[in-house]
Amino acid sequence: MTIEAAGLTKRFGPRTAVRELSITARRGDVVGLLGPNGSGKTTTIRVLTTVLPPTSGTFAVAGIPSDRPAEIRRRIGVLPESSGYPGQQTGQEYLQYHARLFGRSRTDAVRVARDLLAQVGLAERASSRISTYSRGMRQRLGIARALVNDPAVVFLDEPTLGLDPAGQRQVLDMVRDIAHGRHITVVLSTHMLPEVEDVCTEVIILNAGSVLVAGPMGEVMRGVTVQHSGQLRVPADQVGPARRALADVPGLTLDTVTGRPELIRITVDAGRDAGLNTALRAVLAADVPVLGFEVEGSRLSTAFLTMTAEATS
Numbered sequence: 001m002t003i004e005a006a007g008l009t010k011r012f013g014p015r016t017a018v019r020e021l022s023i024t025a026r027r028g029d030v031v032g033l034l035g036p037n038g039s040g041k042t043t044t045i046r047v048l049t050t051v052l053p054p055t056s057g058t059f060a061v062a063g064i065p066s067d068r069p070a071e072i073r074r075r076i077g078v079l080p081e082s083s084g085y086p087g088q089q090t091g092q093e094y095l096q097y098h099a100r101l102f103g104r105s106r107t108d109a110v111r112v113a114r115d116l117l118a119q120v121g122l123a124e125r126a127s128s129r130i131s132t133y134s135r136g137m138r139q140r141l142g143i144a145r146a147l148v149n150d151p152a153v154v155f156l157d158e159p160t161l162g163l164d165p166a167g168q169r170q171v172l173d174m175v176r177d178i179a180h181g182r183h184i185t186v187v188l189s190t191h192m193l194p195e196v197e198d199v200c201t202e203v204i205i206l207n208a209g210s211v212l213v214a215g216p217m218g219e220v221m222r223g224v225t226v227q228h229s230g231q232l233r234v235p236a237d238q239v240g241p242a243r244r245a246l247a248d249v250p251g252l253t254l255d256t257v258t259g260r261p262e263l264i265r266i267t268v269d270a271g272r273d274a275g276l277n278t279a280l281r282a283v284l285a286a287d288v289p290v291l292g293f294e295v296e297g298s299r300l301s302t303a304f305l306t307m308t309a310e311a312t313s
């Protein structure tokens with residue numbers, strides 16, 4: 001076990017930011033800490049990285065109990081939510097400096113910095129000033145910095161925030177490589193769900209400080225009622241026939257999309273076996289030409305929205 005936490009609670013005065021959180025993780029796991037703004041993700045990371053003491057509960061990271069925080073810090077890497085970078089330094093200098101802070105020799109620090117820059121895809125920009133790096137490159141540099149001490153557990157607070165889709169993909173692919181290649185645990189917080197669905201092996205969904213659901217990604221997905229929806233585009237004069245065909249399929253709810261008369265929004269009612277494929281087949285069987293069909297959201301984001309909405313209603 002690289003993380004073991006039981007009943008972690010953190011209060012700020014009258015406000016409970018995290019309530020009775022329990023986590024276990026092993027090497028190679030990518031733990032997704034998911035939740036909307038203010039749900040307690042950053043607070044959880046701050047507690048587990050020994051920056052904030054918990055109000056109650058116990059935890060151990062890298063096998064070290066929480067009453068030895070200095071030792072825990074030596075065995076973890078952290079990418080904080082918003083970290084600043086010295087723009088005038090190069091990527092190589094920056095990582096060398098941090099490797100030296102962790103006690104590496106000068107030669108060792110040069111090698112570690114060079115290897116890490118290659119791992120995060122920045123080898124070609126090693127000698128460029130950080131001020132010339134894009135946001136995505138800075139995030140990757142920050143992840144490299146979190147690895148300089150060869151940690152057992154890495155905590156990444158919102159690593160994909162503010163990145164374009166390509167940048168998000170690069171960071172998430174890297175996260176997977178790091179967890180598997182280095183055989184370490186990665187804890188990743190985010191409120192942007194679809195892209196972590198295939199990266200995380202474990203998931204903890206937080207809402208207003210409480211754990212809504214936690215466990216292996218597959219189990220969490222199986223345990224939630226998933227509602228599918230999609231948008232069908234047909235020629236404007238075929239909307240009527242398409243709707244009539246869909247009306248014959250049980251368990252579907254049909255809606256219009258404001259300002260787009262050629263679109264039909266189809267929602268498969270929760271708990272129904274008939275999926276969007278059945279809906280699409282019914283339209284095709286009625287000889288209605290399908291110009292487009294877009295599935296909305298991902299399974300996890302739909303499940304997440306359903307659960308957080310239920311919890312707050």
Ligand SMILES: Nc1ncnc2c1ncn2[C@@H]1O[C@H](COP(=O)(O)OP(=O)(O)OP(=O)(O)O)[C@@H](O)[C@H]1O
Binds near residue numbers: 038039042191
């Ligand atoms: N130092 C603090 N003092 C008082 N309240 C705090 C403090 N830090 C966090 N909180 C409160 O605790 C709750 C959880 O905050 P936290 O930053 O952990 O959420 P989050 O899920 O990381 O949100 P975001 O996605 O916006 O970063 C919020 O209500 C926040 O206002």
